[in-house]
Amino acid sequence: MPRRGRAMTEDEEMLAEEEDERQYEKRIVEDLTELKMRVNAPIELVRKAVKLAGFTNSMGRPRPIKLLICLDDADIIKWYAGVGRRWLDFFCCCRNFKMVKIVVSYHLRFSCFLTLAEKHECTKRQAISHYTKDLKVTNENGVAEVYFPTEREIKTMGDKNLCDPKPVDGALTMILVRLAVDDTSLPCLAHFCAGTETALYRIRLLQNRLNVDPLNEKKWVQGLSAIHESLNKKCLPLCSMHASDLLGKITLQDIDCTQFVDVM
Structure with missing residues (x-):
């Protein structure tokens, strides 16, 4: 009887060890599955770049870029759209992508409105009324075109896979x-x-x-x-x-x- 009891104890210990190993392997797989690489966009550097390029003033509010006034309306909007889209593409996989979207949707968009208003000597409200919030511009054929990412488009962006986009520089x-x-x-x-x-x-x-x-x-x-x-x-x-x-x-x-x- 003692020998049989000892054998059962050894079997139980082996089963317990095997169960522990299975649980350990399960936890490892779950950890590797759940843990993801998290990347944060350098928001302070983005804001500094926005200020350096002239999108915002010393208070961080949108301002016009007077050098762009000599361009056609479509070229002005395309330039802002080019900068905005590259930032959105470059930082799309970042954890704080929402902050980048705010910079593009607010600072760049309204700087564009102010630049267009400065060019046509009108108010910001009049510029928004003419171009709409989506910055629509009419081409040579009279068709309205949108180059700058719309507010709805920006809101739905995010959770993309890591890619190799062109930098905004x-x-x-x-x-x-x-x-x-x-x-x-x-x-x-x-x-x-x-x-x-x-x-x-x-x-x-x-x-x-x-x-x-x-x-x-x-x-x-x-x-x-x-x-x-x-x-x-x-x-x-x-x-x-x-x-x-x-x-x-x-x-x-x-x-x-x-x-x-x-x-x-």
Whole structure:
């Protein structure tokens, strides 16, 4: 009897150990399943970049960017949309993505309204009434187009998979100014584009406009790259599609920078 009791005890201990191992493995699997990598967007750096680019004043409120007044309405909206969409794409998987959405939906959107109001010498309320909150602009055919992400679109964004989007630096630190030049026979400088119906654009860089050295960490935004100042005021012919794409979808790496045009 004692031997049999001892054997039963050993069997019970083995079963208990096996059960403990199964429970341990189960907990490990659950932990690995539930635990996710959490990434936070550097909101303070984003706000500093917004202020540096001129979207907001010293109080953090939206303000117009007067350099954009010389652009067409559609180009103004496209530039704001390019910066906004790149930020939304770049930080879409971040835990505090909601804060980035507020920056785009409020600061960038209303800075755009104020810039359009400054251009047309009207009030912000009149600009909102004309362009609507979605910043609709009428094209040459009289069709209303929307370039800036709508409020509803921004609200539904989030919980996306980690991707490899283009950083916002190129769109934020560069402005394309269309030149009033009659000669439009020059080919588009975008790679693999054979378009000849082009317009001339001049590159204006943020650091030159603000007279700020990007290497100065106190005045520049940490981690924000800058386009080389040798490209400032360079002119390039672009077709309408790639001129729009350069404001948010492509970068200067997609342009043949060896074929810039000299314009006095």
